[in-house]
Amino acid sequence: MLEDRIANLLDISQWKLTPYQILTLGFAGLILIGTLLLMTPLASATGQPLSFLDALFTATSAVCVTGLAVVDTGTYFSVFGQLVIISLIQAGGLGFMAMATLMAILIGKRINFRERLVMQEALNQLTVSGVVRITQHLIKITLLIEFIGGTILAIHWYADLGLQGIYFGYWHAVSLFCNAGFDLFGSITGEFSSATRYVDDILVNLVFSLLIILGGIGFTVMADIWTNRRFSKLSLHSKAVLVTTFVLTVLGTVVIFLLEYNNVNTMAGLSWKGKLLASYFQSVTTRSAGWDTVNIGQLTDATLFFMILLMFIGASPTSTGGGIKTSTAAVLAAAIWALIRGRNDAELFERRIPYSIIYKAFSLMLISAILVIFVTMMLSISENQPFLKLLFETASAFGTVGLSTGITSILTSTGKLWLIFTMFAGRVGPVTLALALALKHRKGNIQYPEGKMIIG
Amino acid sequence: MLEDRIANLLDISQWKLTPYQILTLGFAGLILIGTLLLMTPLASATGQPLSFLDALFTATSAVCVTGLAVVDTGTYFSVFGQLVIISLIQAGGLGFMAMATLMAILIGKRINFRERLVMQEALNQLTVSGVVRITQHLIKITLLIEFIGGTILAIHWYADLGLQGIYFGYWHAVSLFCNAGFDLFGSITGEFSSATRYVDDILVNLVFSLLIILGGIGFTVMADIWTNRRFSKLSLHSKAVLVTTFVLTVLGTVVIFLLEYNNVNTMAGLSWKGKLLASYFQSVTTRSAGWDTVNIGQLTDATLFFMILLMFIGASPTSTGGGIKTSTAAVLAAAIWALIRGRNDAELFERRIPYSIIYKAFSLMLISAILVIFVTMMLSISENQPFLKLLFETASAFGTVGLSTGITSILTSTGKLWLIFTMFAGRVGPVTLALALALKHRKGNIQYPEGKMIIG
Ligand SMILES: [K+]
Ligand SMILES: [K+]
Numbered sequence: 001m002l003e004d005r006i007a008n009l010l011d012i013s014q015w016k017l018t019p020y021q022i023l024t025l026g027f028a029g030l031i032l033i034g035t036l037l038l039m040t041p042l043a044s045a046t047g048q049p050l051s052f053l054d055a056l057f058t059a060t061s062a063v064c065v066t067g068l069a070v071v072d073t074g075t076y077f078s079v080f081g082q083l084v085i086i087s088l089i090q091a092g093g094l095g096f097m098a099m100a101t102l103m104a105i106l107i108g109k110r111i112n113f114r115e116r117l118v119m120q121e122a123l124n125q126l127t128v129s130g131v132v133r134i135t136q137h138l139i140k141i142t143l144l145i146e147f148i149g150g151t152i153l154a155i156h157w158y159a160d161l162g163l164q165g166i167y168f169g170y171w172h173a174v175s176l177f178c179n180a181g182f183d184l185f186g187s188i189t190g191e192f193s194s195a196t197r198y199v200d201d202i203l204v205n206l207v208f209s210l211l212i213i214l215g216g217i218g219f220t221v222m223a224d225i226w227t228n229r230r231f232s233k234l235s236l237h238s239k240a241v242l243v244t245t246f247v248l249t250v251l252g253t254v255v256i257f258l259l260e261y262n263n264v265n266t267m268a269g270l271s272w273k274g275k276l277l278a279s280y281f282q283s284v285t286t287r288s289a290g291w292d293t294v295n296i297g298q299l300t301d302a303t304l305f306f307m308i309l310l311m312f313i314g315a316s317p318t319s320t321g322g323g324i325k326t327s328t329a330a331v332l333a334a335a336i337w338a339l340i341r342g343r344n345d346a347e348l349f350e351r352r353i354p355y356s357i358i359y360k361a362f363s364l365m366l367i368s369a370i371l372v373i374f375v376t377m378m379l380s381i382s383e384n385q386p387f388l389k390l391l392f393e394t395a396s397a398f399g400t401v402g403l404s405t406g407i408t409s410i411l412t413s414t415g416k417l418w419l420i421f422t423m424f425a426g427r428v429g430p431v432t433l434a435l436a437l438a439l440k441h442r443k444g445n446i447q448y449p450e451g452k453m454i455i456g
Numbered sequence: 457m458l459e460d461r462i463a464n465l466l467d468i469s470q471w472k473l474t475p476y477q478i479l480t481l482g483f484a485g486l487i488l489i490g491t492l493l494l495m496t497p498l499a500s501a502t503g504q505p506l507s508f509l510d511a512l513f514t515a516t517s518a519v520c521v522t523g524l525a526v527v528d529t530g531t532y533f534s535v536f537g538q539l540v541i542i543s544l545i546q547a548g549g550l551g552f553m554a555m556a557t558l559m560a561i562l563i564g565k566r567i568n569f570r571e572r573l574v575m576q577e578a579l580n581q582l583t584v585s586g587v588v589r590i591t592q593h594l595i596k597i598t599l600l601i602e603f604i605g606g607t608i609l610a611i612h613w614y615a616d617l618g619l620q621g622i623y624f625g626y627w628h629a630v631s632l633f634c635n636a637g638f639d640l641f642g643s644i645t646g647e648f649s650s651a652t653r654y655v656d657d658i659l660v661n662l663v664f665s666l667l668i669i670l671g672g673i674g675f676t677v678m679a680d681i682w683t684n685r686r687f688s689k690l691s692l693h694s695k696a697v698l699v700t701t702f703v704l705t706v707l708g709t710v711v712i713f714l715l716e717y718n719n720v721n722t723m724a725g726l727s728w729k730g731k732l733l734a735s736y737f738q739s740v741t742t743r744s745a746g747w748d749t750v751n752i753g754q755l756t757d758a759t760l761f762f763m764i765l766l767m768f769i770g771a772s773p774t775s776t777g778g779g780i781k782t783s784t785a786a787v788l789a790a791a792i793w794a795l796i797r798g799r800n801d802a803e804l805f806e807r808r809i810p811y812s813i814i815y816k817a818f819s820l821m822l823i824s825a826i827l828v829i830f831v832t833m834m835l836s837i838s839e840n841q842p843f844l845k846l847l848f849e850t851a852s853a854f855g856t857v858g859l860s861t862g863i864t865s866i867l868t869s870t871g872k873l874w875l876i877f878t879m880f881a882g883r884v885g886p887v888t889l890a891l892a893l894a895l896k897h898r899k900g901n902i903q904y905p906e907g908k909m910i911i912g
């Protein structure tokens with residue numbers, strides 16, 4: 001009897017964890033392992049071990065593919081430390097993509113058949129061969145893209161940096177595809193300098209932005225494009241994601257260009273080509289990647305605020321990126337457009353968007369905004385920094401972006417803890433919320449009659 | 457024939473204006489008249505006439521019962537100018553309350569019978585006797601409350617200020633009930649000092665806050681309480697408004713107290729009684745009234761940010777106050793609460809809230825947020841001020857609050873124009889939006905099949 005009980009306790013399937021509990025615990029476990037590894041003297045370039053809080057911050061930032069850094073990755077860590085970080089990034093990025101993709105499939109299945117039983121079956125199917133197959137596909141595609149990108153960068157940098165260039169090429173390709181925002185350039189151009197040395201290097205800008213966009217577009221969209229080739233044949237979701245990504249990228253490029261082209265601390269010194277390239281790259285990177293080729297701390301207030309909005313929207317579902325997602329933004333835009341035109345139905349690409357999805361999109365947006373606002377308020381109590389910088393830092397953590405005006409390393413311990421919480425919530429939150437919405441919907445015991453309210 | 461045409465042109469009923477066009481034009485006309493009057497040398501204390509832009513700003517601020525001021529009301533204007541301003545406030549406040557109330561009745565009627573014809577009838581009925589009767593009620597109640605409040609203040613201030621105290625009593629009672637935020641204390645305690653001299657005067661604080669709350673609670677709620685007396689008998693709308701007002705007032709008092717009690721520039725020097733009173737008054741006044749008893753420019757960043765949120769929510773529908781409204785906040789809270797609990801229906805006081813109202817509340821919130829964000833971005837381009845102060849000023853203009861960190865009078869002309877636009881949009885916008893929602897809903901020609909989207 002006792003043996004049976006112990007066997008039961010050890011049998012994880014008996015714990016009846018929900019998928020979002022698995023997701024949350026998995027990420028937390030990975031962060032804990034990363035923290036312990038980064039605390040060893042082996043991980044530090046000087047042999048001086050990192051404090052628990054800074055190790056926890058770095059591990060969380062890596063697993064959540066955020067990129068905010070309390071110490072400079074290129075100079076503080078040994079090669080071992082850097083390999084630990086890139087492994088955490090790869091595991092976090094892949095793990096998140098895999099979980100999100102499986103969930104999207106589950107949710108899709110459920111919507112199709114509307115049967116609890118069917119979903120149970122789908123879950124069981126997925127746990128056996130489906131999960132393995134999909135995850136294999138995902139790993140293959142990820143490694144292939146990272147290998148191609150890394151090889152191009154390695155060749156390009158070999159002339160300049162020798163063997164270090166090859167190491168840099170592959171290391172950064174992983175970080176870029178995973179939208180992680182971590183970089184090693186601190187050892188060349190000084191701490192926290194990110195990719196500023198490549199501000200007008202066309203090849204680097206194109207390879208970087210392509211890796212970021214592919215990583216941020218989402219596995220489902222990539223699979224859809226691979227299968228259907230033509231835009232008209234793509235799913236509503238893929239169309240919305242592609243168009244929103246395109247519109248936000250162009251809009252971001254134009255706005256950043258207009259706000260910064262005569263800023264002497266950022267782009268004024270660049271050629272027209274350099275200005276356009278820098279505007280484009282910052283536009284791409286702000287929606288979750290977190291690399292920068294201009295000094296973020298020197299941008300105008302208007303640009304910083306605009307970037308906060310881009311960071312809040314972020315990348316696309318089932319990708320390595322964060323934020324409320326491009327598809328959510330598309331649904332919100334469609335809903336408001338319908339409202340302005342006095343229509344009953346919000347429509348996208350000749351499809352009606354169900355109320356339940358609109359409701360979900362609005363709720364996700366509001367809950368996310370409340371989170372960012374609440375953390376910013378807490379930071380404005382604990383930190384002695386301008387308000388806009390704190391809001392920027394929080395939005396960056398929430399959207400798992402990793403851009404910073406330069407205040408991450410000088411935050412108080414309280415501030416660091418708030419950002420650790422925000423990075424984790426920003427990474428795990430939206431998906432588990434979506435999951436909770438898909439799985440937990442149960443009717444209340446009583447259904448009340450409708451009530452009237454005056455709005456606005 | 458020609459005579460007929462001219463007669464037709466002069467007959468306003470032939471113009472086929474929608475109610476929200478009437479509302480918009482009415483407010484714009486009132487602002488124009490006010491601007492012209494305030495530009496006369498007669499309106500100025502020195503005889504030096506006000507510039508067109510500053511007169512337009514002041515008239516807009518008065519008609520929209522905002523209270524932002526580019527010149528100090530108590531020192532810059534003559535008694536004639538001050539009477540013009542208080543008349544604009546009274547007309548703007550009453551006009552808005554009347555329009556909003558009539559619309560609420562119309563919308564209510566429509567929801568009951570769901571017939572376009574019925575609404576048309578209701579509109580016709582209202583234009584004849586209904587409008588007159590309701591407006592009479594409204595004017596009576598408004599004047600009664602203002603007279604009682606004014607008399608108490610006049611008696612209280614007579615000992616201190618003599619005849620000026622009596623003038624001040626009634627003038628401020630109107631400004632307070634209309635949640636206008638304009639004051640004349642600049643002539644006593646210096647320009648833009650608002651009610652800081654009464655920071656620990658219990659009688660003034662109680663009369664002020666009571667006038668503000670009565671003005672901000674909305675005519676429909678006042679009528680409901682007058683008719684039904686007991687809370688349990690009130691409509692869902694009244695219950696939601698009362699509870700949200702209470703919760704926000706208490707929450708505001710506690711948060712402001714905690715953030716400011718040891719701020720040497722605001723409350724540190726006050727007694728416990730003074731601290732509590734100041735926290736309570738700022739909590740009440742921030743949700744649309746716009747008077748202050750502490751120096752807003754000296755508050756901590758955290759307090760300013762918290763106040764921005766309160767200003768954004770604002771007062772209740774069919775009141776003189778602005779913002780997205782307490783009822784909207786209540787619906788949003790209920791929707792998110794339902795989501796967190798995994799329920800299908802958002803509920804308030806044992807009533808199910810229809811999806812259409814939730815949709816409306818979310819949309820109003822998002823459109824308002826986009827407006828505030830957009831204007832703040834524009835200001836951060838034209839003004840050389842800290843970001844938080846610009847966001848505060850914009851939220852204050854949108855919520856027709858009138859609190860300022862002190863930058864209103866030093867804004868550029870571009871900045872003033874943006875705030876004029878925001879005050880007008882913040883006043884007229886939410887209601888016309890609600891109206892548009894109620895009147896314009898028409899089916900699209902084609903109803904598309906539902907489409908799937910992945911959110912978050
Ligand atoms: K990132
Ligand atoms: K006001």
